[in-house]
Amino acid sequence: MTAEATLPATSTTPTVRQVWTRARGIALAVVLILAGAVAMAAVRSTARHGELDPRSADPYGSRAVAQLLADRGVSTRVVTTLSEARAAAGPDTTLLVAVPDLLTGRQQTQLHQATAASGGRTVLIAAGSPSVERLAPGVTADPATSAGSTLAPACTLPEARRAGSADTGGVRYTTTRLDADSCYPSERLATLLRIPETSGDGDTVVLGAPDILFNDRLDKQGNASLALQLLGSRPHLVWYLPSLSDTSVTDTGDRKNFLDLLPSGWLWGTLQLFIAAALTAVWRARRFGPLVPEKLPVAIRASETTEGRARLYRKADARDRAAAALRSTTRTRLAPLVGIPVTQAHTPETLLPALSAHLSQDGQALHSLLFGPPPGDDAALITLTDQLDALEREVRRP
Numbered sequence: 333m334t335a336e337a338t339l340p341a342t343s344t345t346p347t348v349r350q351v352w353t354r355a356r357g358i359a360l361a362v363v364l365i366l367a368g369a370v371a372m373a374a375v376r377s378t379a380r381h382g383e384l385d386p387r388s389a390d391p392y393g394s395r396a397v398a399q400l401l402a403d404r405g406v407s408t409r410v411v412t413t414l415s416e417a418r419a420a421a422g423p424d425t426t427l428l429v430a431v432p433d434l435l436t437g438r439q440q441t442q443l444h445q446a447t448a449a450s451g452g453r454t455v456l457i458a459a460g461s462p463s464v465e466r467l468a469p470g471v472t473a474d475p476a477t478s479a480g481s482t483l484a485p486a487c488t489l490p491e492a493r494r495a496g497s498a499d500t501g502g503v504r505y506t507t508t509r510l511d512a513d514s515c516y517p518s519e520r521l522a523t524l525l526r527i528p529e530t531s532g533d534g535d536t537v538v539l540g541a542p543d544i545l546f547n548d549r550l551d552k553q554g555n556a557s558l559a560l561q562l563l564g565s566r567p568h569l570v571w572y573l574p575s576l577s578d579t580s581v582t583d584t585g586d587r588k589n590f591l592d593l594l595p596s597g598w599l600w601g602t603l604q605l606f607i608a609a610a611l612t613a614v615w616r617a618r619r620f621g622p623l624v625p626e627k628l629p630v631a632i633r634a635s636e637t638t639e640g641r642a643r644l645y646r647k648a649d650a651r652d653r654a655a656a657a658l659r660s661t662t663r664t665r666l667a668p669l670v671g672i673p674v675t676q677a678h679t680p681e682t683l684l685p686a687l688s689a690h691l692s693q694d695g696q697a698l699h700s701l702l703f704g705p706p707p708g709d710d711a712a713l714i715t716l717t718d719q720l721d722a723l724e725r726e727v728r729r730p
Contacts, residue, residue: 354616355616358609358612358613358616362609365605383542384430384431384457384542384545384546384573385410385573386398386408386410386571387410388547389547390547391546391547391548392546392547392548393546393547394545394546394547394571395547396547396550397545397550397556397559397560397563398569398571400550400556400560401560401563401564401569404560404564405567406563406564406566406567406568406569407567407568407569408569408571409568409569409570409571410571410573411570411571411572411573412572412573412574412575412577412578413575413578413579413580414435414439414442414443414574414578414580415580416570416572417429417443417446417570417572418442418443418446418447420568420570421446421447421450421452421454422450422451422452422568423450423451423452423532423533423534423566424452424566424567424568425450425452425453425566425568425569425570426452426453426454426455426562426563426564426565426566426568426569426570427447427452427453427454427455427570427572428454428455428457428563428569428570428571428572429443429454429455429456429457429459429467429572429574430457430542430571430572430573430574431457431458431573431574432456432457432458432459432460432463432464432467432574433458433459433460433463434574434576435463435574437462437466438580439574439578439580440463440466440467441466442580443467444466444467444468444469447534447536448529449529449531449532449534450534451529451532451533451534452534452566453534453535453536453537453562453565453566454467454534454535454536454537455536455537455539455562455563456468456536456537456538456539457539457541457542457545458502458503458539458540458541458542459473459503459538460473460503461473461475464503464505464538467536468525468527468536468538470507470508470509470512470527471505471506471507471509471512471525471527471538472505472506472507473503473504473505474503474504474505474506474521476504477501477502477503477504477540478501478502478504478518478519478521478523478540481499481501481518482497482498482499482552482553483497483498483499483500483501483516483517483518483523484496484497484516485497485498485515485516486515486516486517487513487514487515487516487522488513489513489515489524489526491558491561491562492513492515492516492524492558494557494561495554495555495557495558495561496553496554496557497553497554498516498544498553498554498555498557498558499541499543499544499549499552499553499555500516500518500523500524500539500540500541500543500544501518501523501540501541501543502523502539502540502541502542502543503523503540503541504518504519504521504522504523504540505521505522505523505525505538505540506521506522507522507525507527509527511527511528512525512526512527512528513525513526516540522540523539523540523541524537524538524539524540525537525538526538537562539562543555544556544558544559545559642654646710651706651707651708651709651710651712651713652706654713655706655707655713655716656706658716658717658720659702659703659716659720660678662702662720662723662724663677663678663683663702664677665724666683666687666723666724666727667683669690669727669728670683670686670687670689670690670727671686672686680699680702680703683702684698684699684702687727690727691726691727698723701716701719701720701723702720702723
């Protein structure tokens with residue numbers, strides 16, 4: 333038996349290898365960007381280890397300030413929870429809040445209630461909006477920050493006048509309080525504010541940048557003098573380092589998540605990278621159209637195609653499909669030999685009577701051979717093939 337060779341359709345869908353070849357440049361760029369981000373984060377975390385911690389001797393720590401205060405009889409105690417900070421507020425205590433923006437709105441309100449009439453001093457370091465509005469009502473942070481540069485006092489506050497120029501800068505503030513001291517202005521906005529309590533001797537100092545407290549900046553300009561005067565006005569200094577593990581954070585649903593702790597620059601940078609990656613993907617994309625048939629570079633013999641298809645049928649144990657293909661091909665070739673149109677070759681009522689008249693055989697046997705059930709095993713399939721070949725030879729015999 334022979335079968336005509338057919339030209340299979342060739343798919344234009346790219347293979348996995350082709351997709352990897354096209355995308356490996358983009359993948360490499362993404363890996364390099366991620367590796368660079370991790371490296372920068374690691375370097376930054378190492379350089380800023382112990383930032384504003386009075387126990388840290390790192391460049392961005394504040395151990396030098398604590399030691400100088402200790403030489404002047406001022407004790408320094410570090411607290412990490414809101415309850416400890418509120419309990420420490422008093423007329424003989426200076427409460428320094430290192431990172432006010434880490435506090436939730438509820439924590440900020442509770443801290444202000446504890447310090448508003450305590451008679452002591454509260455020092456807020458680089459408080460942004462809206463944290464400064466809760467901790468120091470009447471004070472507003474300007475969205476644009478100033479560069480960390482040396483500024484002159486330009487105010488009548490005794491501590492500032494004695495210290496002289498200092499590395500303040502950072503966040504700039506405005507206030508509606510007429511009794512406030514506005515010092516170290518940058519473009520006419522203060523980077524240091526002192527707001528006295530409405531009753532009592534307490535006050536709140538808002539400092540726009542932490543530079544004057546860093547170990548490696550303490551000996552510059554009047555930084556040391558200003559830091560010692562601001563933090564040494566009371567015999568006790570409580571250094572509040574807000575912590576995310578503070579149980580008071582979970583009192584409300586206002587707990588900051590990971591995205592809240594990321595600087596806005598990182599979020600905008602990630603968005604820009606995502607947009608750039610999307611545009612690159614659109615630029616490099618290929619439109620996948622319908623399958624396009626193409627001529628094979630070489631002709632395949634019909635016998636090879638038949639043998640290949642037979643092996644596939646055998647591997648899949650598809651005896652039913654193999655038998656159906658053999659019977660269909662045999663019926664298609666027998667119909668013209670007995671005067672039946674090919675369109676009616678698969679109709680038993682038309683093909684079987686014509687074969688019976690041509691061969692003088694029983695129609696029931698022919699029906700079982702040409703339209704019967706599939707064989708049950710390989711031996712039966714081989715027997716069916718032999719019987720079909722014999723039938724075709726007999727019909728072709730003159």
